[in-house]
Amino acid sequence: xxxxxxxxxxxxxxxxxxxxxxxxxxxxxxxxxxxxxxxxxxxxxxxxxxxxxxxxxxxxxxxxxxxxxxxxxxxxxxxxxxxxxxxxxxxxxxxxxxxxxxxxxxxxxxxxxxxxxxxxxxxxxxxxxxxxxxxxxxxxxxxxxxxxxxxxxxxxxxxxxxxxx
Numbered sequence: 001x002x003x004x005x006x007x008x009x010x011x012x013x014x015x016x017x018x019x020x021x022x023x024x025x026x027x028x029x030x031x032x033x034x035x036x037x038x039x040x041x042x043x044x045x046x047x048x049x050x051x052x053x054x055x056x057x058x059x060x061x062x063x064x065x066x067x068x069x070x071x072x073x074x075x076x077x078x079x080x081x082x083x084x085x086x087x088x089x090x091x092x093x094x095x096x097x098x099x100x101x102x103x104x105x106x107x108x109x110x111x112x113x114x115x116x117x118x119x120x121x122x123x124x125x126x127x128x129x130x131x132x133x134x135x136x137x138x139x140x141x142x143x144x145x146x147x148x149x150x151x152x153x154x155x156x157x158x159x160x161x162x163x164x165x
Contacts (some may be wrong), residue, residue, distance in 0.1 A: 017043040029054070064093040068104060073114045079141055083109055083134050106130055113137065117144065 003024070007017050018041055022030070029050070036049045068089040073082040086108050094101035110122045110133070118140045122133055 014043065018046045021046055061093055061095075064089050065104075068093050068108050070112075071108070072112050075114065079113070079137050080134065082113070083137075086112075102130055106133060109133065109137075115141065115144070 003017075003021055007020060012020055021043065022037070025033075032053045033046075033049050036053070037046075041049075068086060071085060071089065073079070086105055090101045090105040090108070094104060109130070110119050113119050113122075118137055121140055122128075122137060125133070125136065128136065
């Protein structure tokens, strides 16, 4: 979509778009597709080649769906970074179905957060959007971390008090 917007903005002719897109590809991607390129490759053909080689075709979507359902948040991983990983997988899994993508992302995020207390609280607000769920999860994690630090400080303070014997 970005490329099409760019090509439209500069007034690129349809027959120039394939060569323009090829010139914008990074080296690893170009190396993956170069064996499929012909001198008369059209923009539509190039998009098909890119989708096939980068895993965005139909058979590979099942692999992305499996990853979406199985990816777990690591103990010290930032909630936002975990959400972005899941979002990328959801986008690849359901590129043409935003409602299914959003529902799948929500369920995967809540179920695989590795924070049962936070997950339980997120399930209590089914009317929230995914962005609101992410913000609430961050807030709950901050509260949980602050409580844990306060408990640690109280134990350390109590341990340093003189004993009355």
